[in-house]
Amino acid sequence: MLPESSRSIASRISEDVARFLDVRLWSVRPDTMVECAPPAWVRAAAPGATFRGPPPIAAGDRFHVVACLEQAARRGRAEAIVRAEESGEDLLIVALDVRPTEDALVVLAGPDAAAGRTVEPVGLDSATELLDSVGLLERLRALPIERDAAIFLARVEGLSDVVRTSVEAGDVVAALADRFRARLAERGWWARIDVDTFALLVTEDLDELDGSFLADRIAELVRQPIAYGDRALEFTAAIGWSVGRGRRFPTALLYDAGVALAEASRHGVGRTVAYSERLRERITRRSTLRHDLPSALARDELFLDFQPIHDLHDLTPIGAEALMRWQHPDYGLLRPADFIPLAEESGVIADLGWWLADQAVRALVALRGAFAPASEFTVAINVSGRQLNDDRLVRDLDRVIELHRIDPSSIVVELTETALMAGDQGIETLLRVADLGCRIAVDDFGAGFASLDYLSRLPVDSVKLHPSFVHRIDEPRVTRLVAAVLVLCRQLGVGVVAEGIESSRQLKRLRELGVGYGQGYLLGRPVALDGLIGEEAAAGVSRPRSGPAVLVP
Ligand code: G
Ligand code: G
Ligand code: MN
Numbered sequence: 001m002l003p004e005s006s007r008s009i010a011s012r013i014s015e016d017v018a019r020f021l022d023v024r025l026w027s028v029r030p031d032t033m034v035e036c037a038p039p040a041w042v043r044a045a046a047p048g049a050t051f052r053g054p055p056p057i058a059a060g061d062r063f064h065v066v067a068c069l070e071q072a073a074r075r076g077r078a079e080a081i082v083r084a085e086e087s088g089e090d091l092l093i094v095a096l097d098v099r100p101t102e103d104a105l106v107v108l109a110g111p112d113a114a115a116g117r118t119v120e121p122v123g124l125d126s127a128t129e130l131l132d133s134v135g136l137l138e139r140l141r142a143l144p145i146e147r148d149a150a151i152f153l154a155r156v157e158g159l160s161d162v163v164r165t166s167v168e169a170g171d172v173v174a175a176l177a178d179r180f181r182a183r184l185a186e187r188g189w190w191a192r193i194d195v196d197t198f199a200l201l202v203t204e205d206l207d208e209l210d211g212s213f214l215a216d217r218i219a220e221l222v223r224q225p226i227a228y229g230d231r232a233l234e235f236t237a238a239i240g241w242s243v244g245r246g247r248r249f250p251t252a253l254l255y256d257a258g259v260a261l262a263e264a265s266r267h268g269v270g271r272t273v274a275y276s277e278r279l280r281e282r283i284t285r286r287s288t289l290r291h292d293l294p295s296a297l298a299r300d301e302l303f304l305d306f307q308p309i310h311d312l313h314d315l316t317p318i319g320a321e322a323l324m325r326w327q328h329p330d331y332g333l334l335r336p337a338d339f340i341p342l343a344e345e346s347g348v349i350a351d352l353g354w355w356l357a358d359q360a361v362r363a364l365v366a367l368r369g370a371f372a373p374a375s376e377f378t379v380a381i382n383v384s385g386r387q388l389n390d391d392r393l394v395r396d397l398d399r400v401i402e403l404h405r406i407d408p409s410s411i412v413v414e415l416t417e418t419a420l421m422a423g424d425q426g427i428e429t430l431l432r433v434a435d436l437g438c439r440i441a442v443d444d445f446g447a448g449f450a451s452l453d454y455l456s457r458l459p460v461d462s463v464k465l466h467p468s469f470v471h472r473i474d475e476p477r478v479t480r481l482v483a484a485v486l487v488l489c490r491q492l493g494v495g496v497v498a499e500g501i502e503s504s505r506q507l508k509r510l511r512e513l514g515v516g517y518g519q520g521y522l523l524g525r526p527v528a529l530d531g532l533i534g535e536e537a538a539a540g541v542s543r544p545r546s547g548p549a550v551l552v553p
Contacts, residue, residue, distance in 0.1 A: 219236070244256065289334075301327050350392050383415055445465050506520075
């Protein structure tokens with residue numbers, strides 16, 4: 001008597017293959033082709049056991065037949081040779097479907113109908129003889145309800161390119177699969193769930209599972225070179241894993257492992273990442289922000305803070321840096337680090353560009369009114385490397401200069417060294433920015449890859465010394481370094497702005513050294529425009545919706 005759950009599955013799938021079963025009956029009635037074994041028994045038979053050729057099956061040992069079929073299915077050859085009870089004849093039995101249920105393993109099997117006929121087993125990846133994603137999920141569904149499980153996903157970087165471009169790629173994939181099977185088969189079920197993605201389902205000994213250790217071992221297996229023609233291919237894998245209630249939420253477990261895998265891939269070569277609630281929250285937040293960003297402008301949630309830049313000789317403000325802020329309805333006040341990278345990834349940065357330029361110049365006009373007669377007063381905007389890839393920045397700047405009728409040299413375009421390394425296209429764009437008459441400042445100077453190439457190729461107006469040098473200005477080596485930077489910049493006619501000045505001691509040392517300009521909490525925090533010059537003067541520029549920021553020296 002079949003358990004109820006198995007019976008319903010059996011009736012569902014047996015319809016599909018009724019025709020097949022009708023062709024030749026194995027021993028008695030069609031429904032004896034559907035066999036059940038308690039999973040515990042199957043497991044006892046499966047681990048480590050190898051199945052070579054016709055197994056010595058006692059006639060009528062149904063459980064054993066099922067176990068062999070199940071094992072054969074796992075190895076990709078869903079067949080077993082069985083001696084028929086009545087005739088004593090050896091039959092090739094083909095498993096058409098292997099479906100685990102809650103309390104049993106259902107194998108739907110029948111004798112091969114025609115010699116040489118191959119039957120594609122369901123739930124198996126034909127290239128590797130591992131499970132496919134359907135097979136993997138069915139394994140999960142077969143677990144006892146309270147049983148935990150772990151899924152490790154390994155995405156082999158570069159494998160999909162090989163598979164797509166070469167006919168012999170199957171050998172590479174199979175070699176990887178063999179390696180997993182040979183070295184880590186005892187840990188659980190292996191599957192190939194995508195062109196370049198393998199999965200390991202662990203259901204045993206989870207208490208003792210050391211996830212990062214196992215992930216590292218998988219990564220190590222992937223790294224070993226694979227012979228390919230007369231070459232050896234080397235791969236790396238990004239690995240994500242998740243541990244949880246396998247049976248109750250099988251797809252959720254797989255999904256969580258996928259989330260961890262995506263995070264691992266994001267962070268580049270050879271990373272392993274465990275799924276956690278915190279990771280999920282971070283990713284949810286990132287994805288929410290990414291989707292909200294395009295409409296943030298329309299909903300008036302973005303605004304600029306301004307931080308003054310001072311002449312260190314007489315401490316007069318000579319300009320201000322515009323710093324973007326986002327007042328998000330759910331997440332509150334966000335800093336550029338929270339959303340600028342997303343804006344770059346999604347390309348929204350280009351739309352923010354115009355808004356930023358326009359807002360910054362409006363603010364400049366207001367600031368000049370307030371700080372008259374400082375007609376030299378500048379406004380600095382931060383531009384990311386991505387914005388150098390097309391001519392949109394140049395067009396936006398051109399338009400904003402025209403619109404507000406300002407002197408182009410009052411706009412400073414700040415770029416980090418990393419952005420400047422972007423290549424010839426970036427240099428090209430910046431030369432056009434300079435042609436417009438705008439100034440160029442190198443942000444976070446000294447913190448990036450200290451390539452001075454751009455200093456030789458671009459008309460750089462100033463460099464902004466990274467705060468870490470200012471904070472360590474008392475260290476003799478740092479003092480000498482800053483002195484050397486000053487000499488370098490003087491030679492090139494480039495101004496030096498010290499960033500992150502927080503104490504009067506730092507200010508004093510920088511002035512002694514002859515640093516021309518400075519910015520930092522000591523001289524002025526980033527504040528909303530009306531915090532700098534009063535509400536009326538700031539009319540026409542977007543305000544923060546949470547009220548004015550506090551001006552604290
Ligand atoms: O204000 P805060 O310290 O969080 O600024 C952090 C970084 O964000 C700074 O390095 C600054 O260059 C960058 N940033 C601020 N505003 C903008 C902007 O409008 N565009 C770009 N690309 N970066 C910005
Ligand atoms: O990288 P960039 O120079 O664009 O970053 C400027 C950011 O540095 C501003 O957004 C501001 O929040 C921060 N900042 C400005 N002055 C100080 C300071 O004195 N100390 C620290 N820790 N951060 C500062
Ligand atoms: Mn900056």
